[in-house]
Amino acid sequence: MPKQNLVIIGAGMASGRALEELLALAPDAYNVTLFNAEPRGNYNRIMLSPVLSGEKTYEDIVTHTAEWYEENGVTCRFGEKIASVDRARKVVISETGEEVPYDKLMFGTGSNPFIIPLPGHDLEGVIAYRDLEDTNTMIALGEKPGAKAVVIGGGLLGLEAAAGLALRGVDVTVVHIMGHLMERQLDEAAGYLLRKALVDKGIKVMCSANSKEILGENGRVKALLLDDGTELPCDLLVMAVGIRPNIALAKEAGLMVGRGIHVDDQMITSDEDILAVGECVEHDGAIFGLVAPLYDQAKVLARTLVGEEAKFVQKELSTKLKVTGCDLFSAGDFAEGEGREDIVLRDPARGVYRRLVIEKGKIVGAVMYGDTADSNWFFGLIKDGEDITEMRETLIFGPAYQGGEPLDPMAAVAALPDDAEICGCNGISKGDIVAAIKAGAHDLGAVRATTKASASCGTCTGLVEQVLGVTLGDDFVIPAAQGMCGCTDLSHEDVRRMIKSQELKSQQAVWQACGWKTVNGCHVCRPAVNYYLLADWPLEYQDDPQSRFVNERNHANIQKDGTYSVVPRMWGGITTPDELRAIADAADKYNVPTVKVTGGQRIDLLGVKKEDLPAMWYDLNQAGLVSGHAYSKGLRTVKTCVGKDHCRFGTQDSTGLGIKLEKLLWGSWTPHKVKLGVSGCPRNCAEATCKDVGIICVDSGFEVSVAGAAGMDVKETELLAKVATEEEAIALTTAFIQIYRENAKYLDRGYKWVAKVGLDWVKAQIVEDLKTRAALVERFEISQSIYRKDPWAEQATPDYREKKWNPIADLTLEAAE
Amino acid sequence: MSWIDIGNIEDIPVRGARVLKTRMGCVAVFRTSEAEVFAVDDTCPHKQGPLSEGIVHGKAVTCPLHNWVFSLETGMAQGADEGSIATYPTMVENGRILISADALQSRVAAE
Numbered sequence: 046m047p048k049q050n051l052v053i054i055g056a057g058m059a060s061g062r063a064l065e066e067l068l069a070l071a072p073d074a075y076n077v078t079l080f081n082a083e084p085r086g087n088y089n090r091i092m093l094s095p096v097l098s099g100e101k102t103y104e105d106i107v108t109h110t111a112e113w114y115e116e117n118g119v120t121c122r123f124g125e126k127i128a129s130v131d132r133a134r135k136v137v138i139s140e141t142g143e144e145v146p147y148d149k150l151m152f153g154t155g156s157n158p159f160i161i162p163l164p165g166h167d168l169e170g171v172i173a174y175r176d177l178e179d180t181n182t183m184i185a186l187g188e189k190p191g192a193k194a195v196v197i198g199g200g201l202l203g204l205e206a207a208a209g210l211a212l213r214g215v216d217v218t219v220v221h222i223m224g225h226l227m228e229r230q231l232d233e234a235a236g237y238l239l240r241k242a243l244v245d246k247g248i249k250v251m252c253s254a255n256s257k258e259i260l261g262e263n264g265r266v267k268a269l270l271l272d273d274g275t276e277l278p279c280d281l282l283v284m285a286v287g288i289r290p291n292i293a294l295a296k297e298a299g300l301m302v303g304r305g306i307h308v309d310d311q312m313i314t315s316d317e318d319i320l321a322v323g324e325c326v327e328h329d330g331a332i333f334g335l336v337a338p339l340y341d342q343a344k345v346l347a348r349t350l351v352g353e354e355a356k357f358v359q360k361e362l363s364t365k366l367k368v369t370g371c372d373l374f375s376a377g378d379f380a381e382g383e384g385r386e387d388i389v390l391r392d393p394a395r396g397v398y399r400r401l402v403i404e405k406g407k408i409v410g411a412v413m414y415g416d417t418a419d420s421n422w423f424f425g426l427i428k429d430g431e432d433i434t435e436m437r438e439t440l441i442f443g444p445a446y447q448g449g450e451p452l453d454p455m456a457a458v459a460a461l462p463d464d465a466e467i468c469g470c471n472g473i474s475k476g477d478i479v480a481a482i483k484a485g486a487h488d489l490g491a492v493r494a495t496t497k498a499s500a501s502c503g504t505c506t507g508l509v510e511q512v513l514g515v516t517l518g519d520d521f522v523i524p525a526a527q528g529m530c531g532c533t534d535l536s537h538e539d540v541r542r543m544i545k546s547q548e549l550k551s552q553q554a555v556w557q558a559c560g561w562k563t564v565n566g567c568h569v570c571r572p573a574v575n576y577y578l579l580a581d582w583p584l585e586y587q588d589d590p591q592s593r594f595v596n597e598r599n600h601a602n603i604q605k606d607g608t609y610s611v612v613p614r615m616w617g618g619i620t621t622p623d624e625l626r627a628i629a630d631a632a633d634k635y636n637v638p639t640v641k642v643t644g645g646q647r648i649d650l651l652g653v654k655k656e657d658l659p660a661m662w663y664d665l666n667q668a669g670l671v672s673g674h675a676y677s678k679g680l681r682t683v684k685t686c687v688g689k690d691h692c693r694f695g696t697q698d699s700t701g702l703g704i705k706l707e708k709l710l711w712g713s714w715t716p717h718k719v720k721l722g723v724s725g726c727p728r729n730c731a732e733a734t735c736k737d738v739g740i741i742c743v744d745s746g747f748e749v750s751v752a753g754a755a756g757m758d759v760k761e762t763e764l765l766a767k768v769a770t771e772e773e774a775i776a777l778t779t780a781f782i783q784i785y786r787e788n789a790k791y792l793d794r795g796y797k798w799v800a801k802v803g804l805d806w807v808k809a810q811i812v813e814d815l816k817t818r819a820a821l822v823e824r825f826e827i828s829q830s831i832y833r834k835d836p837w838a839e840q841a842t843p844d845y846r847e848k849k850w851n852p853i854a855d856l857t858l859e860a861a862e
Numbered sequence: 863m864s865w866i867d868i869g870n871i872e873d874i875p876v877r878g879a880r881v882l883k884t885r886m887g888c889v890a891v892f893r894t895s896e897a898e899v900f901a902v903d904d905t906c907p908h909k910q911g912p913l914s915e916g917i918v919h920g921k922a923v924t925c926p927l928h929n930w931v932f933s934l935e936t937g938m939a940q941g942a943d944e945g946s947i948a949t950y951p952t953m954v955e956n957g958r959i960l961i962s963a964d965a966l967q968s969r970v971a972a973e
Contacts, residue, residue: 563919563920564895564896564919564920565877565895565919565920566919567917567919567920567922567924567931568916568917568919568924568929568931571917571919572917590875590878591875591876591877591878591917591918592877592917593917594917594926595912595915595916595926598915599915603912603915603926603927605909605927606910607910607911607912655912848873852880852881852882852883852888853868853869853873853874853880853881853882853891853959854868854869854882854883855882855883856866856868856882856883856884856885856966857883857884857885
């Protein structure tokens with residue numbers, strides 16, 4: 046049978062998924078031609094928020110690459126718009142007048158953002174939040190110092206736009222016409238908590254606010270005027286008030302349309318050779334904006350195209366907000382009504398709010414804020430219409446309290462039906478994952494690769510692992526690495542997020558808020574938590590020596606025989622005869638058996654007895670030497686070459702720059718040790734290109750590169766940026782160290798961390814975004830006002846010696862005999 | 863049983879330790895977050911790490927050299943490691959730490 050021609054209009058998420066399903070079912074059934082008005086293929090539109098906030102790049106969210114289309118024999122006509130459809134002749138006609146015949150035609154035209162026709166809505170700088178162009182416009186705004194934005198619309202989209210803009214350093218005001226945020230998904234109380242969380246993030250929120258006019262100047266937006274006379278100045282106005290199905294072409298072609306293109310259960314329009322899928326359709330009176338039903342439709346449509354029976358059924362939907370630190374969940378119907386009862390749980394101290402709406406012994410709606418861990422379970426009860434009368438008393442506390450015994454999480458996953466959605470970003474159901482596992486995907490990576498589940502935002506990773514566990518039984522061990530340690534199941538990243546978003550400022554607060562399973566942690570988590578707290582709250586948190594590894598507590602490296610090594614700082618590798626004499630004297634006086642030059646251009650005095658440390662430090666301090674922090678997860682050395690003063694190839698004052706950097710950065714604690722190198726020319730005598738930060742001075746300026754290593758792994762640095770002045774090189778270095786301090790997992794070296802977040806993200810933050818760079822430098826300085834100090838000087842005092850370094854008692858001469 | 867007064871509980875940092883020098887080497891005296899005091903051998907049986915320099919958590923200490931964890935109550939190594947350290951009875955009275963003289967004595971005798 047000759048191949049039929051399938052023409053697809055629109056390369057969005059729904060049409061992309063339909064195409065995938067079709068190719069999986071019958072790769073050779075059709076010649077496919079894909080038209081798209083946007084000059085690109087399919088990307089994951091719901092991941093635009095992480096792109097805006099900087100957690101992802103555009104490349105991360107592309108779902109189908111050019112190669113993918115080519116491999117699958119799809120003819121792509123990107124950037125070409127279809128002008129009309131001639132149903133009688135079964136051809137589509139492009140804007141250039143070209144005609145392409147079809148046997149089957151598929152509409153995936155999606156929707157258009159709704160622009161309120163306020164006066165001034167056509168000014169430059171008024172945008173919707175819909176596609177990559179809009180996202181890029183918002184990202185660009187973040188680079189403008191002091192930029193202001195107004196977002197009209199306090200729904201899902203508007204808040205994600207506002208949160209992303211705020212993260213980019215933009216001063217944002219959200220203007221919402223209703224009395225509380227996300228009124229379609231949340232009740233007032235949850236809306237209040239959400240508002241509070243956003244305000245804490247520096248976003249201004251105005252509810253019950255009526256926009257009257259957009260004011261402009263020279264054709265560009267200048268401010269939003271509210272009907273009470275308030276004027277909100279802005280450089281950008283984002284209108285995120287909703288979307289409307291894009292039906293113009295279908296309507297013009299004479300298809301039956303209402304709010305969307307009418308389709309039946311098989312996704313067929315009023316013309317039996319024309320199908321439609323996604324946001325452009327209207328099915329049984331409903332239109333669609335969330336991803337799950339779109340993917341269901343895509344599946345049905347593909348089956349219809351190959352002549353298989355399938356039927357699209359609308360299901361209950363749930364919503365989550367992709368804003369870091371705002372955990373909220375909403376599903377079902379929570380309006381008050383006759384015969385409806387509420388169960389409400391409030392825990393203001395934890396910022397937790399849960400509300401269940403019960404009708405005739407069943408949950409019909411659920412709103413959760415602050416703690417959404419049980420949301421899947423509640424959602425399951427809603428979807429299945431389960432009778433909850435028996436567990437009503439403890440229902441609000443979640444599955445762990447049912448039946449008196451904590452529920453085995455595996456049992457909960459085992460009980461999920463096959464169509465339960467596991468990965469919201471990619472619309473992957475439990476059944477899809479189980480099928481992939483049975484086909485051989487036996488670990489998380491393989492499941493990600495074959496189904497895309499957990500490959501986008503990653504919040505469902507735990508669930509996917511549980512599905513693996515349930516399906517494979519004993520053959521699968523859920524990786525223990527994901528929790529910090531045995532004291533908590535939370536990952537390092539989760540704990541850092543909690544510390545920031547909930548403003549946890551003490552170890553006790555972390556243990557409490559994160560549900561630590563031990564009284565006061567262990568040797569794995571305590572140093573990490575101590576670090577996170579002092580990095581995030583340098584002014585408020587009091588460093589805890591008892592949560593530090595012995596080296597840091599004693600400010601010297603412990604050796605295998607229990608002695609210590611002492612390394613004084615030599616700024617940028619420069620020393621003086623006086624300093625050398627003091628070091629030699631100390632070596633004599635304290636019987637140092639080994640004196641060694643380290644790899645970082647310093648002198649190591651090895652084999653010092655613990656009780657001698659404070660006295661030795663005192664002597665070294667007297668000669669002007671301070672602790673080299675050779676023992677710390679902090680700034681170690683700045684290695685230099687001799688630079689232009691002596692070297693015939695040297696450019697710039699590379700040694701001077703090394704000294705400046707070391708004096709600026711010393712004493713700062715970091716997730717792991719940090720080493721720098723500054724070379725005066727590309728001959729690179731300071732070996733700068735295998736350091737955490739390496740600077741190569743050249744005639745025209747400074748090449749700043751990062752993420753190198755010469756330890757367990759050997760890795761060359763990658764270029765961050767080339768800058769003209771020493772000031773910029775210093776600011777970039779400081780900003781890089783601070784962004785690493787604020788984001789990396791404890792004990793991840795810089796190169797490991799950069800590999801996780803991507804160098805592009807780092808560049809976007811500190812090379813392109815001058816405002817963010819300046820803010821990072823400022824926060825580093827604030828921290829340094831506390832931590833740029835010499836621990837030797839502090840501990841060499843008599844009082845300290847008595848309390849810390851001497852034995853509590855000496856019984857060698859008495860008693861025990 | 864006779865007791866020796868070795869100092870004030872405030873002399874030891876919370877979740878920290880100080881050493882007690884004896885003729886037969888050092889004893890590590892720990893103070894937990896619950897204001898309990900424990901005394902054990904200062905030396906890890908694995909590679910002689912100084913346990914008084916370890917991180918104290920719950921009623922356990924982690925050796926600073928290779929992360930062996932010992933119960934301060936029983937002296938037994940926790941988890942997969944095997945071995946134990948001697949423990950010495952202590953009590954706290956009016957803020958003073960008292961350690962069993964008999965136990966210290968028998969330590970001398972045993973070695």
